[in-house]
Amino acid sequence: TPTQQNQDSEEDTPVTRLQNYLRINTAHPSPDYPSAVAYLLSQARSIGLQAQTLEFSPGKPLLLFTWPGSRPSLPSLLFNSHLDSVPAESSKWVHPPFAAVRTPDGKIFARGAQDDKCIGMQYLEAVRNLKQKNFTPIRTVHFSYVPDEEIGGSEGAAKFTASKEFKDLNLGFAMDEGQANPGDEFRIFYSDRSPWGLKIKASGVPGHGSKLYDNSAMENLMKSVEIMSRFRESQFDVVKAGRAANSEVISVNPVYMTAGIPSPTGFVMNMQPSEAEAGFDLRMPPTSDPDAMKKRIAEEWAPAVRNMTFQIIEKGPIRDILGRPLMTATNESNPWWPVFKQAITAVGGKLAKPEILPSTTDARYIRELGIPALGFSPMTNTPILLHDHNEFLKDTVYLRGIESNFDLMTTAQVLGVKKKKVTSQYPCYDDVCGFIAWD
Ligand SMILES: CSCC[C@H](NC=O)C(=O)O
Ligand SMILES: [Zn+2]
Numbered sequence: 001t002p003t004q005q006n007q008d009s010e011e012d013t014p015v016t017r018l019q020n021y022l023r024i025n026t027a028h029p030s031p032d033y034p035s036a037v038a039y040l041l042s043q044a045r046s047i048g049l050q051a052q053t054l055e056f057s058p059g060k061p062l063l064l065f066t067w068p069g070s071r072p073s074l075p076s077l078l079f080n081s082h083l084d085s086v087p088a089e090s091s092k093w094v095h096p097p098f099a100a101v102r103t104p105d106g107k108i109f110a111r112g113a114q115d116d117k118c119i120g121m122q123y124l125e126a127v128r129n130l131k132q133k134n135f136t137p138i139r140t141v142h143f144s145y146v147p148d149e150e151i152g153g154s155e156g157a158a159k160f161t162a163s164k165e166f167k168d169l170n171l172g173f174a175m176d177e178g179q180a181n182p183g184d185e186f187r188i189f190y191s192d193r194s195p196w197g198l199k200i201k202a203s204g205v206p207g208h209g210s211k212l213y214d215n216s217a218m219e220n221l222m223k224s225v226e227i228m229s230r231f232r233e234s235q236f237d238v239v240k241a242g243r244a245a246n247s248e249v250i251s252v253n254p255v256y257m258t259a260g261i262p263s264p265t266g267f268v269m270n271m272q273p274s275e276a277e278a279g280f281d282l283r284m285p286p287t288s289d290p291d292a293m294k295k296r297i298a299e300e301w302a303p304a305v306r307n308m309t310f311q312i313i314e315k316g317p318i319r320d321i322l323g324r325p326l327m328t329a330t331n332e333s334n335p336w337w338p339v340f341k342q343a344i345t346a347v348g349g350k351l352a353k354p355e356i357l358p359s360t361t362d363a364r365y366i367r368e369l370g371i372p373a374l375g376f377s378p379m380t381n382t383p384i385l386l387h388d389h390n391e392f393l394k395d396t397v398y399l400r401g402i403e404s405n406f407d408l409m410t411t412a413q414v415l416g417v418k419k420k421k422v423t424s425q426y427p428c429y430d431d432v433c434g435f436i437a438w439d
């Protein structure tokens with residue numbers, strides 16, 4: 001009956017609380033941050049977390065929740081997620097992207113279901129469960145909800161990690177988003193690729209559309225595109241041959257091309273234009289050499305001899321403050337690694353071999369400071385649908401993810417870790433300036 005349905009939708013359960021978060025449209029280009037903030041604040045209040053709303057950029061709020069530990073001098077934990085989502089083309093979805101419809105087989109359809117509102121709510125549900133068991137953490141646990149991850153994080157996580165507020169957290173270890181796995185192992189990410197936006201521009205001799213001549217802008221640009229395609233293929237071949245994962249090679253993908261002289265019916269067809277431009281999404285694995293790539297771009301992809309110029313938009317850091325690749329150790333040299341492994345074992349989960357994420361997250365800003373950070377979105381037996389149409393997450397998978405975060409928070413308390421005082425102004429974690437001992 002309709003009455004029964006209304007009652008169902010008013011139920012307050014872990015799943016309906018997720019659905020309510022998913023119904024807030026925080027997709028770019030105009031994310032509804034105020035509604036998301038109000039909702040999460042009400043959640044934090046209902047479980048008794050301390051809450052702060054920070055605003056490092058106008059109109060871009062950042063939430064910081066805190067669960068004080070009984071020994072606040074110990075390095076703290078941070079669980080991060082982002083408030084924003086990529087847009088959704090409603091007409092191509094089977095269910096509206098902001099209705100968070102749950103189908104009879106338990107699939108919750110929504111933009112953000114996997115990326116990454118699931119983890120944001122799982123953190124809070126884990127706290128709710130722990131508090132019900134009267135658990136008090138030894139070390140302080142923080143939760144951050146940051147704006148603008150999907151557009152690079154320069155107004156969000158980048159400003160947060162550079163702030164006094166962040167330094168004062170005295171972080172030992174952070175968790176951020178990962179990616180789903182169609183198989184039954186939990187995937188864990190120790191690094192991201194660093195994104196560059198590359199614009200190449202050619203200029204050349206204009207002329208009649210019928211004329212064959214050298215050095216037109218289109219010819220200059222197309223030569224570059226050919227050279228770049230060959231490079232792309234060489235990288236992809238390594239992946240196809242099984243010698244590296246997708247995320248371990250450099251990707252370069254064209255995202256736009258623009259040239260021509262506009263006319264009311266499209267473009268003028270009998271003029272060769274004097275300018276042509278193309279844009280590329282470039283992703284650099286953590287150990288790749290940014291200077292070598294810049295040299296390749298200047299000498300091969302956009303050489304001045306072919307009348308070309310280029311612009312690289314570097315989105316975030318590629319090395320940490322000590323000049324090291326942005327990678328978190330997944331071995332015993334990182335005292336948090338066994339903690340994490342134990343938490344997964346506790347939910348009966350199998351852990352996949354640690355990976356580099358093919359895309360990019362805000363964890364790179366945390367790793368930049370030398371703080372260990374792992375990417376983890378507990379979604380097994382789930383197709384990878386982030387940024388795709390019909391993004392969904394199954395209720396059972398979501399609920400199991402709460403358990404794994406729950407265990408992570410408790411396990412991290414039992415196996416305390418203490419940081420060494422370091423020469424840098426930031427805490428570090430490896431043999432250069434690392435942890436000295438178990439607490
Ligand atoms: C250019 S930084 C954008 C970050 C974005 N993150 C998730 O998808 C990505 O494209 O990987
Ligand atoms: Zn994300």
Ligand SMILES: [Zn+2]
Nearest residue numbers: 086115150386
């Ligand atoms: Zn995303």
